[in-house]
Amino acid sequence: MEQTIIETIERYDRIIIHRHVRPDPDAYGSQVGLKTLLRANYPEKEVYAAGEHEERLSFLATQDDVSEQMYEGALIIITDTGNTERIDSAYYEKGAYVIKIDHHPNNDPYGDLRWVDTTSSSTSELIYRLFKKGEQLRNWTLPHEAARLLYAGIVADTGRFLYPSTTNATMRAAGELITYDFDRTALYDALYEVDEAVLRLQGYVYQQVKLDEYGSTSIRLTKEVLADHGLVAEDTGSLVSSLGQMKGITAWVLFVEEDDIIRARLRSKGPAINELASRYNGGGHPLASGASVTSWEEADELVANLRALCRTYNEMKG
Numbered sequence: 001m002e003q004t005i006i007e008t009i010e011r012y013d014r015i016i017i018h019r020h021v022r023p024d025p026d027a028y029g030s031q032v033g034l035k036t037l038l039r040a041n042y043p044e045k046e047v048y049a050a051g052e053h054e055e056r057l058s059f060l061a062t063q064d065d066v067s068e069q070m071y072e073g074a075l076i077i078i079t080d081t082g083n084t085e086r087i088d089s090a091y092y093e094k095g096a097y098v099i100k101i102d103h104h105p106n107n108d109p110y111g112d113l114r115w116v117d118t119t120s121s122s123t124s125e126l127i128y129r130l131f132k133k134g135e136q137l138r139n140w141t142l143p144h145e146a147a148r149l150l151y152a153g154i155v156a157d158t159g160r161f162l163y164p165s166t167t168n169a170t171m172r173a174a175g176e177l178i179t180y181d182f183d184r185t186a187l188y189d190a191l192y193e194v195d196e197a198v199l200r201l202q203g204y205v206y207q208q209v210k211l212d213e214y215g216s217t218s219i220r221l222t223k224e225v226l227a228d229h230g231l232v233a234e235d236t237g238s239l240v241s242s243l244g245q246m247k248g249i250t251a252w253v254l255f256v257e258e259d260d261i262i263r264a265r266l267r268s269k270g271p272a273i274n275e276l277a278s279r280y281n282g283g284g285h286p287l288a289s290g291a292s293v294t295s296w297e298e299a300d301e302l303v304a305n306l307r308a309l310c311r312t313y314n315e316m317k318g
Contacts, residue, residue: 001115002133005099008113009038012075014046016066016095020081021088022263023054024237025191029153030079030101030123032061036146037131041138051088056234059190060152071095080123082283083108086290101126104284105274118285121163121170124153128173147180152187159241198239201229205239205254206246214310215250218303219243220296222257233258240265241288250310255299262299264291266306271313276305 009015017035019027035049050066068091076095081087082104092098100111103120120126128150134140154174158166161174178184201221208219221236233256240254244267251268264280266273272286280302282291293299 002130003137004113005101005115005130006134006137008097008099009042009075012045012073012096014048014070014074015077016048016050016071016074016092017077017079018050018081018087018089018092019079020086021052022234023051023057023088025057025060025156026122026124026153027080028054028057028060029149029151029156030127033124033146033149033153034077034079034101034127034130036143036149037127037134037140040143040146041134041140054234059187060149068094075099077101078111079127080104082106083278084110085281086283101130105286107274107278107283119167121165121167122154122157124150124157125170125173128154128177142180144181147177148182148187151177151180151182151184152191155188156191197230198235201226201231201236202239202242204229205243209243209246209249209252211246211248212307212310214307214314215248216252216303216307216310217243217249218253218255218299218306220255220257220299223259226257233263240267243267244269250313251306253303253306255293262293262296264293264299264302265289266291270317271309273306273309276302276309279305 017031019031032049035047038047048064048066051063053063071091071094074095076092076098078087079101082102098111100114101123102116103118103123105118106116117126131140131142205219209217211217226232236256243252250270251273254265256263266277266289268287274284274286274289277283277289277291280291280293282289284290293302
């Protein structure tokens with residue numbers, strides 16, 4: 001597959017790379033890491049990373065300005081995005097050809113060419129594998145900045161290599177990436193900077209947890225709660241995973257209210273939740289997914305369905 005992607009890249013003069021909305025470090029790492037890699041090895045090509053910039057990820061990269069007209073005849077590559085609803089682009093379908101590179105379950109097989117590997121720790125790891133194939137076939141080189149971005153994506157999506165998704169291949173990739181010239185200490189500090197306001201909100205979240213008899217729970221962070229803590233929705237990304245440390249918890253959902261929608265971050269220690277997330281405008285991994293609802297009544301419905309999943313899971317365990 002890597003060779004086919006490389007050959008496809010070589011047929012196009014303009015390449016526009018996208019990722020999912022509300023990006024995380026793996027989204028930026030894979031997207032901008034790939035852009036940096038391609039620009040270094042094909043300086044004659046136009047290569048762009050497009051989408052709405054996430055200010056909190058400015059330490060990693062920014063995004064390019066890409067007009068609608070630029071999509072005509074362009075190759076579109078979409079990284080780290082399981083379904084079309086989450087693609088941060090209104091124009092990607094106007095491109096001449098679409099490649100999907102992702103590590104989430106392929107529930108939405110969009111694109112003309114798809115490289116989906118759910119055994120990979122991150123999409124950044126897949127981009128590193130693409131580099132290794134390009135190195136073998138075309139003598140590609142990896143810029144230090146691309147190495148920094150890919151390493152950031154891998155570190156973040158593996159929880160500093162603590163998640164079960166970390167494999168021998170992940171560690172080999174990380175071990176090779178750290179031989180490049182970038183400041184790992186500064187990168188770690190930026191990735192895991194937690195200010196006092198977030199810690200206070202984390203304490204609030206823990207206080208709201210009420211487990212039912214099946215080990216499921218839900219927490220609501222309304223706009224009023226966020227304002228009381230001096231935070232915005234983008235500051236809550238680390239909170240949902242921290243709940244996994246609680247004794248007796250099976251699956252949980254953290255709702256975060258924004259201006260026009262309520263985001264739902266779902267996590268599980270057992271029952272697969274990605275199909276449930278897909279029913280609410282989302283998707284993701286079996287044990288880590290995202291979704292969205294338009295009202296608190298719809299949120300209640302999602303919670304009831306999550307509780308039913310946990311009940312079935314516990315009954316099957318006996």
